[in-house]
Amino acid sequence: MSVYRQLSYEGLWKNNPALVQLLGLCPLLAVTNTMINGLGLGLATILTLVASNGLISLLRNHIPDEARLPVFVMVIASIVTIIELSMSAWFHELYLILGIFIPLIVTNCAIIGRAEAYASRNPVAPSLVDGFMMGIGFTAVLVLLGGMRELIGQGTLLSQAELMFGEAARGFQIVIFEDYRGFLMAMLPPGAFIGLGLIVALKNTIDARVNRRQAKVSKAATEAATA
Known part of the structure; x- marks a missing residue:
């Protein structure tokens, strides 16, 4: 298996930060009451x-071991600040x-963990792929959990899509259950815990x-070879 295929498999499934490492659960559980909220946070995380x-891979040979964690946090905080200001301006x-x-993305253990475990020890290209695939894996869980909670909680999918895609996306909302009264618990934190638990259980079963x-x-194969 090539390096990039292995990185893709690790990020999407085998070592998914949300389902296997169970990192970054605070924002994952807090904002995933709709698909669009999950997608927005996921894209920022990617x-x-x-x-x-x-950046950390590019600078890895110039960062002393004694200062690596403060430098990692400073780099991540600078990037998150740019993303935060951009989102405030355009979304x-x-x-x-x-x-x-x-802003709490700065303290997301999945990001600091990849910086320490991979980017600080590998060339730029594989580090970029590692970050992208880990982000895609995390975002997939955000969107799936947000879709589950939105569907059960209010009977729709892609509600408020215009917040991300503009006024042209106002018609993107899909109403699955007409005249649905909703299920409040799915939209509250207990619903997030239950939903994530079901997704983790499904992955473990597979x-x-x-x-x-x-x-x-x-x-x-062993029996055939020894026969």
Whole structure:
């Protein structure tokens, strides 16, 4: 398996920061009451991961070990500040909804963790791919959880899409259940915990089935070779 395929597999599935490492759960659970909120925070996280991984990898030979964590935080904070100001300028209503969780990206352990574990030890190109795939994996969970909560909570998908895509996207909303009274718990923090738990359980079930299937194939191959 090539390096880039391995990085893609790690970020999207095997080492997904939200489902396996269980990092960055505070914003993940707090803002995912709609798909659009999850997508907005996810895109900001992707940009931060890619930019911070790239810069830290580029500077890795010039950062002393004693100061690496403060430097990592300074780099990440600078990138997040640019993203925060950009969102405030161009997506102000969405920025107001996401609130404190945009600047809190600085303290997201997934971002600092990738800087320390990968970007500070590898060339720029693989570090950029690592950041991008980890961000995509994190964003996929944000969007999936936001879609689940929005669907169960208010019977729609892609509500308030105009906050991200402009007035032309006002018709993007999909009403799944007409005259739906809603389910408040899905929109509250307990609904986020339950939804994330179900997604993690689904991933673990799929992994267990794949491992059992691979074990059966390996056993059959061994028996055939010794027959």
